[in-house]
Amino acid sequence: MTTRVHDLPFGASLQGDGVLFRFWAPGEAEVSIALDGGEPLPMTAGEDGWHEKLVPNAKAGSVYHYVVKDGLRVPDPASRFQPQDVHGPSEVIDPEAYDWQDGSWRGRDWAEAVIYELHIGTFTPEGSFRAAIARLDHLADLGVTVIEIMPVADFPGQRNWGYDGVLPFAPDSSYGRPEDFKALVDAAHARGLSVMLDVVYNHFGPDGNYLPVYAPQFFTERHKSPWGAGINVDGADSRPVRDFFIHNALYWIKEFHLDGLRFDAVHAIQDDSPRHLLLELAETLRAQVQDRPLHLVLENEDNRARYLERTSNGQPRDYSAQWNDDVHHVLHVAATGEDVAYYAPYAQQPELLGRALAEGFAFQGEAMAYSGKPRGEPSAHLPPSAFVAFAQNHDQIGNRAMGERLSQIASAEAVRAVSAVYLLLPQVPMLFMGEELGATSPFLFFADFEGELAEKVRDGRREEFARFPAFSDPETREKIPDPLAEATFLASKLQWDKVDPTVQDWYRRILAVRRERLLPLLHGxxxxxxxxxxxxRAVEVVWTVDGGGALTLLANLSSETVSGDFAVDSQPLWQEGAAAQKENLPAWSxxxxxSP
Structure with a gap:
């Protein structure tokens, strides 16, 4: 790989004779730029709300604000770095300054993917890009091939899950500088690991987003979202908005040498235009990045199979895969017996277990009892690689009041059983950080807001759980960890000195079986x-393998032996729990x- 810079049509770009600043502020007749704390310099207003200025004495390392109405100083929405957080000045970055060492990197095929989701701030005690490098050998040795990093776009304060980002081009300074993030990617590639980043294009966080001040056209009241007015990707003046996100995706892929992106909650991107933003995004990315496999993964509550279609040669047409919440839900219900809220339909309809494992989506157009709304599209025709399967992730752990991991709410036998299912499923498996260590530390919801916003978040977190029987008592809700307390964040850090070697060895062995025995079958x-x-809670699933043979799963995800007549191979790829017999499936087996 030789690319070092993505040529952004906005923001700060180094020129031979200074730095060119371009800023979209259609709500402003006049805009100035204040460089290094100096007096504001008027920018030239152009067409369609653009303002620009070439500043000869600006250079890499210069810091700047744009100055809009009433003298308000705002950061660059395309800032590459915010050394003083979201309200501070933006820093001019030289994208070519980092000396990449991954010139021979050509990526890895999606069929090889074993994903490891991690949060930079809690993955290591230091919580930085550089500190994460020291743990890459552990992941490579484990059998991971892809690390998926939760959002790093600049957020307010020193701690956040990442979904409150307001400056999508700037890696948060609490994790390090842009070159530190590049060093992490470089080091991952040196160990044969691909790197994906979670990006958020459906909303901006509640603190530090100045776009409504100078570019109200960025949002629209025609669409509503859980975060307020929708983002305007389909109305008048929407072209700069669409370009903002498209260039953000290209920027991360090209300038940071990432191998893919995971797009957060795309069902919340409301687009009534003839060509949905998601389609334009995928087409543009695939057209411009052809030097390595590009992994584009969706989180989509609507379960739209249309985005996951394959071309005639079996390659993804638009998106590589989607996070498969249905697989998580059926496995979670089986392991824990929980049957409230969104788990209820999966507890009430046991047949969804087989459908999710075999076909991807459990609901394929039927109405869900939980919401009463139709969900999903037919997916059985898609290859299993169009789905990412997991038993835990940041949402499913962190959205619990106490942030418990699966091992804290289910028996060891149940955890091993459901893990043996998803890790060898032909779908793409994804671990959540610490799962392979036998971690007992929680992953809690945390943020670093101040003042009235902090109080709203704190109260909202506790009110959210009032409808659950376990937290119906106000005194019990008071025990929910304060999301704004630093102690909550610190409690969520992985404790690398408390590793369960037996658990770690189990994950290493089963992933070796996936790599050595299952991978040769997956393309077929x-x-x-x-x-x-x-x-x-017992199921048999058979997948036909092109060229001959079949892959079979026999799983009893319950605490009772199941009787029947079972075809049992004498030499299984993997046996978890007591060995299955022709006449019965033991509990948690x-x-x-x-069979060729």
Whole structure:
């Protein structure tokens, strides 16, 4: 790889004779730029709300604000770095200054993907890009091939999950500088690890977003979202808005040498235009990045199979895959017995276990009892690689009041069983950081807001759980960790000195089986499998392998033995729990088999 810079049409770009600043402020007749704390310099107003100025004495390292109405100083929405957080000045960055060492990197095929989701701030005690490098050998040795990093776009304060970002081009300074992030990617590539980043294009955080002040056209009242007015990607003046996000995606891929992106909650991107932003994004990225496999993954509550279609040669047409919440839900219900809120439909309809494992989406157009709304599209025709399967992730742990991991709310036998299912499923497996360590530290919701906003977040967090029986008592809700307290953040850090070597060895062994025994079969599994329920929580799934043979899963995800007539291979790919017999499946047993 040789690319070092993505040529942004806005923001600060180094020129031979200074720095060119371009700023979209259609709500402002006049804009100035204040460089290094000096007197504001008038910018030239152009067409369609653009303002620009070439500043000869500006250079890499210069800091600047734009000055808008009433003398308000605002950061650059395309800032590459914010050394003094979201309200401070932006810093001019030289994208070519980092000396990349990954010239021979050509990426990894999606079929090889074993994803590890991590949060930079809690992955290590130091919580930085540079500190994460020291743990990459652990991940490579484990059998991980892709690290997926939760959002790093600049957020207010020193701690946040990342979904309150307001400056999408600037890695948060609490993690390090842009070159530190590049060093992490470089080091990952040196160890054969691909790197993906979670990006948020459906909303901006509640503190530090100045766009409504000088570019109200960026938002629209025609669309509503959980965060207020929707982002205007389909109305008048929407072209600069669409370009803002498209260039952000290109920027991360090209300038930081990332191998892919995970797009947060795309169901909240409301677009009534003839060509949805998601389609333009995928087409543009795939057209401009052809030197390595590009992994584009969706989080989409609507379960739209249309975005996951394959071309005639089996390659992703638009998006590589989608996070498969349905697989998580059926496995979680089986392991824990929980049946409230969004788990209720999966507890009430046991057959969804087989459907999610075999075909991807559990709901394929039917109405969900929980919401009463139709959800999903037919997905059995898609290859399993169009789905990312997991038993835990940041949402499903962190959205619990106490941030418990699965191992804290389910038996060890149950955790091993559901993990043996998803880790060898033909879908792409994803671990959440610490899962492989036997971590007992929680992953809690945390942020670093101040004043009235902090109080609203604190109160809202506790009110959110008032409808759950376990937290119906106000005194019990008071025990929910304060999301604004530093102690909550610190409690969420992985404790690398408290590793369970038995758990770690188990994950290493099962991922070796995936790599050595399952991977050769995956290209031949071109569509969903056939599922047959063998009990309330027992299932048999068969996937046909092109060229001959079949991959079979026999799983009893319950605490009771299931009787029946089972075809049991004498040499399984993997046996978890007591060995299956021809006439019964023992409790919490999982058997993977391949018959040529």
């Amino acid at each position: 599994i071109r569509q969903g499998g056939r599922a047959r329920m063998r009990g309330q 999982v058997r993977w088999m391949f």
